[in-house]
Amino acid sequence: MSPLFVVNFKNYVPLKDEAKIAGALENHASDLFDTMVSVPSPHIYPLSRELKIHVLGQHADPVAGGAFTGYITPRSLKEVGAAGTLINHSERRVTLADIAETIKLCKENGLLTICCSNNVSTSRALAALSPDYVAIEPPELIGGDIAVSTAQPEIVENSVKEVKRIDAKVGVLCGAGIKTGEDVSKALDLGAEGVLLASGVVKAKDLNAAILDLVSGFEL
Amino acid sequence: MSPLFVVNFKNYVPLKDEAKIAGALENHASDLFDTMVSVPSPHIYPLSRELKIHVLGQHADPVAGGAFTGYITPRSLKEVGAAGTLINHSERRVTLADIAETIKLCKENGLLTICCSNNVSTSRALAALSPDYVAIEPPELIGGDIAVSTAQPEIVENSVKEVKRIDAKVGVLCGAGIKTGEDVSKALDLGAEGVLLASGVVKAKDLNAAILDLVSGFEL
Amino acid sequence: MSPLFVVNFKNYVPLKDEAKIAGALENHASDLFDTMVSVPSPHIYPLSRELKIHVLGQHADPVAGGAFTGYITPRSLKEVGAAGTLINHSERRVTLADIAETIKLCKENGLLTICCSNNVSTSRALAALSPDYVAIEPPELIGGDIAVSTAQPEIVENSVKEVKRIDAKVGVLCGAGIKTGEDVSKALDLGAEGVLLASGVVKAKDLNAAILDLVSGFEL
Amino acid sequence: MSPLFVVNFKNYVPLKDEAKIAGALENHASDLFDTMVSVPSPHIYPLSRELKIHVLGQHADPVAGGAFTGYITPRSLKEVGAAGTLINHSERRVTLADIAETIKLCKENGLLTICCSNNVSTSRALAALSPDYVAIEPPELIGGDIAVSTAQPEIVENSVKEVKRIDAKVGVLCGAGIKTGEDVSKALDLGAEGVLLASGVVKAKDLNAAILDLVSGFEL
Numbered sequence: 001m002s003p004l005f006v007v008n009f010k011n012y013v014p015l016k017d018e019a020k021i022a023g024a025l026e027n028h029a030s031d032l033f034d035t036m037v038s039v040p041s042p043h044i045y046p047l048s049r050e051l052k053i054h055v056l057g058q059h060a061d062p063v064a065g066g067a068f069t070g071y072i073t074p075r076s077l078k079e080v081g082a083a084g085t086l087i088n089h090s091e092r093r094v095t096l097a098d099i100a101e102t103i104k105l106c107k108e109n110g111l112l113t114i115c116c117s118n119n120v121s122t123s124r125a126l127a128a129l130s131p132d133y134v135a136i137e138p139p140e141l142i143g144g145d146i147a148v149s150t151a152q153p154e155i156v157e158n159s160v161k162e163v164k165r166i167d168a169k170v171g172v173l174c175g176a177g178i179k180t181g182e183d184v185s186k187a188l189d190l191g192a193e194g195v196l197l198a199s200g201v202v203k204a205k206d207l208n209a210a211i212l213d214l215v216s217g218f219e220l
Numbered sequence: 221m222s223p224l225f226v227v228n229f230k231n232y233v234p235l236k237d238e239a240k241i242a243g244a245l246e247n248h249a250s251d252l253f254d255t256m257v258s259v260p261s262p263h264i265y266p267l268s269r270e271l272k273i274h275v276l277g278q279h280a281d282p283v284a285g286g287a288f289t290g291y292i293t294p295r296s297l298k299e300v301g302a303a304g305t306l307i308n309h310s311e312r313r314v315t316l317a318d319i320a321e322t323i324k325l326c327k328e329n330g331l332l333t334i335c336c337s338n339n340v341s342t343s344r345a346l347a348a349l350s351p352d353y354v355a356i357e358p359p360e361l362i363g364g365d366i367a368v369s370t371a372q373p374e375i376v377e378n379s380v381k382e383v384k385r386i387d388a389k390v391g392v393l394c395g396a397g398i399k400t401g402e403d404v405s406k407a408l409d410l411g412a413e414g415v416l417l418a419s420g421v422v423k424a425k426d427l428n429a430a431i432l433d434l435v436s437g438f439e440l
Numbered sequence: 441m442s443p444l445f446v447v448n449f450k451n452y453v454p455l456k457d458e459a460k461i462a463g464a465l466e467n468h469a470s471d472l473f474d475t476m477v478s479v480p481s482p483h484i485y486p487l488s489r490e491l492k493i494h495v496l497g498q499h500a501d502p503v504a505g506g507a508f509t510g511y512i513t514p515r516s517l518k519e520v521g522a523a524g525t526l527i528n529h530s531e532r533r534v535t536l537a538d539i540a541e542t543i544k545l546c547k548e549n550g551l552l553t554i555c556c557s558n559n560v561s562t563s564r565a566l567a568a569l570s571p572d573y574v575a576i577e578p579p580e581l582i583g584g585d586i587a588v589s590t591a592q593p594e595i596v597e598n599s600v601k602e603v604k605r606i607d608a609k610v611g612v613l614c615g616a617g618i619k620t621g622e623d624v625s626k627a628l629d630l631g632a633e634g635v636l637l638a639s640g641v642v643k644a645k646d647l648n649a650a651i652l653d654l655v656s657g658f659e660l
Numbered sequence: 661m662s663p664l665f666v667v668n669f670k671n672y673v674p675l676k677d678e679a680k681i682a683g684a685l686e687n688h689a690s691d692l693f694d695t696m697v698s699v700p701s702p703h704i705y706p707l708s709r710e711l712k713i714h715v716l717g718q719h720a721d722p723v724a725g726g727a728f729t730g731y732i733t734p735r736s737l738k739e740v741g742a743a744g745t746l747i748n749h750s751e752r753r754v755t756l757a758d759i760a761e762t763i764k765l766c767k768e769n770g771l772l773t774i775c776c777s778n779n780v781s782t783s784r785a786l787a788a789l790s791p792d793y794v795a796i797e798p799p800e801l802i803g804g805d806i807a808v809s810t811a812q813p814e815i816v817e818n819s820v821k822e823v824k825r826i827d828a829k830v831g832v833l834c835g836a837g838i839k840t841g842e843d844v845s846k847a848l849d850l851g852a853e854g855v856l857l858a859s860g861v862v863k864a865k866d867l868n869a870a871i872l873d874l875v876s877g878f879e880l
Contacts, residue, residue, distance in 0.1 A: 011288045015299040041292065042277075042300040045265040057262075059290030067363060067418070068231045070279030070312030072261065079235040080262040092290030093755035096748065100782050121789050122760050128784040128826065143287060166788065166826070198287070313535035316528065320562050342540050344568040348606065349561050386568065386606070451728045455739040481732065482717075482740040485705040497702075499730030507803060507858070508671045510719030510752030512701065519675040520702040532730030583727060638727070 002031065003218060004133065004173060004194025005184075006114065008038040008058065008086065012202045015043050019050065021202060026053045028211045033194070033218040038086050041072050048081030056112070057085035059092045062101035074105040084112025087131065090139045096125070103131050114173065114196070123159040127166035134163055135196045137175035143199050147183035148176040153190055160191035179210075184217025222251065223438060224353065224393060224414025225404075226334065228258040228278065228306065232422045235263050239270065241422060246273050248431045253414070253438040258306050261292050268301030276332070277305035279312045282321035294325040304332025307351065310359045316345070323351050334393065334416070343379040347386035354383055355416040357395035363419050367403035368396040373410055380411035399430075404437025442471065443658060444573065444613060444634025445624075446554065448478040448498065448526065452642045455483050459490065461642060466493050468651045473634070473658040478526050481512050488521030496552070497525035499532045502541035514545040524552025527571065530579045536565070543571050554613065554636070563599040567606035574603055575636045577615035583639050587623035588616040593630055600631035619650075624657025662691065663878060664793065664833060664854025665844075666774065668698040668718065668746065672862045675703050679710065681862060686713045688871045693854070693878040698746050701732050708741030716772070717745035719752045722761035734765040744772025747791065750799045756785070763791050774833065774856070783819040787826035794823055795856040797835035803859050807843035808836040813850055820851035839870075844877025 007025060009018050022037050029035050029052070038056040039047055048055040061071040077085055087102050088094050094102070099115060106113045113131040117123040118139050126134045136159045141148050149156055160172045174187035175196035184195050197214075204210030227245060229238050242257050249255050249272070258276040259267055268275040281291040297305055307322050308314050314322070319335060326333045333351040337343040338359050346354045356379045361368050369376055380392045394407035395416035404415050417434075424430030447465060449458050462477050469475050469492070478496040479487055488495040501511040517525055527542050528534050534542070539555060546553045553571040557563040558579050566574045576599045581588050589596055600612045614627035615636035624635050637654075644650030667685060669678050682697050689695050689712070698716040699707055708715040721731040737745055747762050748754050754762070759775060766773045773791040777783040778799050786794045796819045801808050809816055820832045834847035835856035844855050857874075864870030 008289060011283060011285045011291055011293050011296065013285070014295065038289075040296045041261045042264050042296045042302075044262050046300065063231060065231045065233070068311055069228060069258075069306065069309040069418075071231055073231050075234065076231065076260045076262045080266065082262075086289065088756065089289040090757075091288055093757055095753035096756045096759060096782055096785060097750075097753055097778050099756060100779070100785070118757050119760070122756050124788040124826075125756055125760070125785040128788050129781050166784075198289075308536065310537075313537055315533035316536045316539060316562055316565060317530075317533055317558050319536060320559070320565070338537050339540070341569050342536050344606075345536060345540070345565040348564040348568050386564075448729060451723060451725045451731055451733050451736065453725070454735065478729075480736045481701045482704050482736045482742075484702050486740065503671060505671045505673070508751055509668060509698075509746065509749040509858075511671055513671050515674065516671065516700045516702045520706065522702075526729065529729040531728055638729075 002034045003188060004036060005033045005215065005218065006036045006038060006056070006173065006194065006196045007201045008196060008198040009202055010198050011040055015046065018043060018047060021207060022047060022051055022053065024207050024211055025201070026051055028215050029053055030215065033215065036083065041077070044077065044082050045080035054083035055081060056114070057082050058089065060085045060087060060102050060106060062098040062105060064105055074102065074109040074111055078109040078111055082111060084114065084132070087113055087115045089116045090118060090137055090142060099126070100129050103129050116175070120155060120158045120162055124162040124166055127163040127170045130167050130170060133171040133173050133193070134159070135173035135175045137196065141176035144177045145179070147178045147186070149174050149183055149186040149190055151177065156187060156190040156192055181213045181215070181217035184214055188217070222254045223408060224256060225253045225435065225438065226256045226258060226276070226393065226414065226416045227421045228416060228418040229422055230418050231260055235266065238263060238267060241427060242267060242271055242273065244427050244431055246271055248435050249273055250435065253435065256303065261297070264297065264302050265300035274303035275301060276334070277302050278309065280305045280307060280322050280326060282318040282325060284325055294322065294329040294331055298329040298331055302331060304334065307333055307335045309336045310338060310357055310362060319346070320349050323349050336395070340375060340378045340382055344382040344386055347383040347390045350387050350390060353391040353393050353413070354379070355393035355395045357416065361396035364397045365399070367398045367406070369394050369398070369403055369406040369410055371397065373406070376407060376410040376412055401433045401435070401437035404434055408437070442474045443628060444476060445473045445655065445658065446476045446478060446496070446613065446634065446636045447641045448636060448638040449642055450638050451480055455486065458483060459487060461647060462487060462491055462493065464647050464651055466491055468655050469493055470655065473655065476523065481517070484517065484522050485520035494523035495521060496554070497522050498529065500525045500527060500542050500546060502538040502545060504545055514542065514549040514551055518549040518551055522551060524554065524572070527553055527555045529556045530558060530577055530582060539566070540569050543569050556615070560595060560598045560602055564602040564606055567603040567610045570607050570610060573611040573613050573633070574599070575613035575615045577636065581616035584617045585619070587618045587626070589614050589618070589623055589626040589630055591617065596627060596630040596632055621653045621655070621657035624654055628657070662694045663848060664696060665693045665875065665878065666696045666698060666716070666833065666854065666856045667861045668856060668858040669862055670858050671700055675706065678703060678707060681867060682707060682711055682713065684867050684871055685861070686711055688875050689713055690875065693875065696743065701737070704737065704742050705740035714743035715741060716774070717742050718749065720745045720747060720762050720766060722758045722765060724765055734762065734769040734771055738769040738771055742771060744774065744792070747773055747775045749776045750778060750797055750802060759786070760789050763789050776835070780815060780818045780822055784822040784826055787823040787830045790827050790830060793831040793833050793853070794819070795833035795835045797856065801836035804837045805839070807838045807846070809834050809843055809847040809850055811837065816847060816850040816852055841873045841875070841877035844874055848877070
């Protein structure tokens with residue numbers, strides 16, 4: 001299975017700019033990695049029907065359906081073409097019971113689950129819930145200039161070790177501060193099976209140069 | 221201005237069923253009232269581009285844009301064709317500061333705002349924030365068989381009076397338990413400028429009969 | 441009725457230091473103003489039985505009693521000697537429906553209610569719920585060096601005007617950045633019926649000097 | 661170490677009734693088990709200084725101290741005599757990141773941590789955070805008439821097995837529906853190291869009889 005290259009668009013830019021950035025990411029897609037963009041829920045439908053790369057949600061609620069006004073069900077994400085979703089991002093934390101139920105409902109709906117953690121012990125706890133991926137992102141490094149794989153390589157290494165000890169089928173993504181191909185390559189060296197990043201692409205001054213540099217990290 | 225006929229789809233049914241119900245509502249549209257459907261955020265785009273009746277969101281977050289993963293910005297609702305949004309529904313309560321900021325951002329984005337309240341005093345408080353509409357829905361009547369306009373007409377009447385005293389430009393919708401044309405007509409008689417309902421349409425055994433009955437309430 | 445001099449201890453210091461600060465405040469008590477300290481809920485009992493000045497909670501939940509583990513009921517605040525409580529502080533925002541219900545329960549329990557707002561329109565909305573006081577605290581000024589009464593006198597003035605227009609019995613407190621007697625005096629001049637402050641006392645280098653200066657603002 | 665007999669008072673009764681119930685529990689204390697009562701935070705001080713049995717909080721926030729109005733810090737629980745606290749009770753769920761940080765702060769303050777879970781997978785996740793105890797309480801059985809140890813013995817058995825596999829030092833408590841000595845004895849047989857209950861004691865018609873029956877479950 002190819003390593004993941006997940007770009008979280010947050011709510012940084014309008015839909016039309018998301019389409020441009022996603023297009024650039026698609027142009028640089030390759031067999032060496034699996035590109036995914038995570039977008040605001042209203043944008044999933046218009047983006048997923050234009051793109052070949054996978055589109056993810058940014059959050060889902062632990063609800064199958066019913067009298068839940070304003071909730072984002074896994075079913076509704078699937079209906080509009082999402083391939084999966086982030087869960088428990090540091091900007092949208094949810095309760096442990098909700099994470100467990102959301103993972104279950106996503107699996108029933110054929111959605112990939114990427115659960116965000118902030119340290120080794122929460123990575124381990126998430127692994128116990130068997131999502132597809134745990135994305136380790138120390139909050140103090142998010143949006144910063146130093147990648148977690150450089151600043152705190154032991155967090156990535158230990159997260160990989162502990163996650164695999166709990167459930168070997170759960171993958172680990174490396175997030176927070178990833179900006180260059182070297183950051184990506186270092187993350188993979190530490191045992192990560194992909195990266196999760198945001199500003200490194202969305203706020204890049206030269207979009208194509210930034211993507212080219214980042215994806216170079218997947219080439220051996 | 222025509223009274224509002226707002227149907228909240230909650231997360232009761234899949235997208236394809238929402239499309240059917242919305243189609244039936246559109247078939248019964250009229251100049252006597254303004255039909256709107258409130259749908260899960262991922263469904264706004266696919267529904268709004270097929271429908272002539274207005275599509276609303278069910279919730280919006282008080283955020284213009286930025287590093288807010290999993291948030292629903294008013295901007296993103298507008299981009300996908302929403303005409304407005306519910307705010308503070310009883311199934312998705314938000315803080316007072318968030319309601320105020322969300323109303324402000326919705327106005328900047330040209331979105332209609334319908335804020336839900338549960339009694340006369342919260343109706344009055346919401347009026348002080350000058351949304352387009354306050355929808356009064358006593359929680360104990362939501363999803364039930366008796367309309368608020370029948371069970372507690374004084375709540376509707378007093379909400380109208382108090383809301384107008386605070387800000388005469390704010391409209392009042394009557395919600396909770398509305399199921400028949402008589403319920404609608406009674407609500408309008410009490411001073412409401414429309415109705416907000418959900419199960420009365422979405423869970424109706426005979427969809428067209430239910431809609432026909434309901435809209436008859438708008439014909440004096 | 442005397443203007444209020446409310447000091448919010450937040451969770452800045454341990455209980456024994458709270459006792460010292462409260463003692464200093466008590467030493468400077470006077471008929472010209474009514475001193476109150478707002479403390480963490482576990483500390484209300486040990487402080488209220490030692491002090492003559494009023495002790496307030498910092499938050500209460502909208503629950504009379506029952507199966508609500510981890511909730512702070514107005515009843516429990518009353519039982520341990522609280523004279524009232526803050527509600528909806530900017531560090532502990534709650535939903536509009538919860539504010540309304542909490543005020544109601546506090547009144548039933550004979551507790552004074554001080555609801556925090558962040559601008560003129562939320563001050564107005566809170567006034568519609570008829571608490572004893574609305575405390576206006578623009579979040580960007582909290583903990584800062586410039587008092588709201590100096591930085592944005594029009595917010596205080598307009599809050600007073602709008603609150604009184606909604607319910608003349610609701611008092612207005614001026615919060616955020618209050619540090620000197622001049623700040624206090626200016627707040628009273630703008631129509632405020634007291635002040636709510638925190639770091640200006642709790643983090644003062646010279647506690648007695650800070651209190652002496654502040655209370656001088658209440659003298660004529 | 662003795663098995664735990666933890667009674668959660670929720671917010672069922674006023675302080676003076678809590679004192680009576682706690683007194684009855686103290687009268688039936690024994691070396692065979694360790695009796696603890698979990699009480700609303702304002703009540704910890706008045707109860708802990710009168711009782712010899714341990715007093716626990718019902719919730720704690722992941723905050724060491726500072727500008728956090730309305731938060732319950734582990735430090736403040738310790739200061740008023742708490743021996744520990746419940747965390748993540750089904751009526752007061754918190755985020756995964758908050759559970760992890762709260763456990764850490766409680767340990768630094770010498771407080772016992774009992775984290776509530778709702779099924780086997782969340783029990784396993786909590787074990788990964790190394791609290792002192794995980795209390796398994798399927799929400800659908802809380803407050804009911806059938807004990808989890810009778811209704812779903814495999815949940816208790818599997819929780820014990822999985823928790824120990826993750827961290828052998830973490831104990832497992834059995835909650836939800838425990839009402840009789842037989843329920844207690846069955847829970848211990850399934851590997852639980854104590855019980856967590858509420859209505860079985862607090863709402864008992866004959867308080868002393870209920871306690872006598874329950875504690876008989878700890879004998880042999």
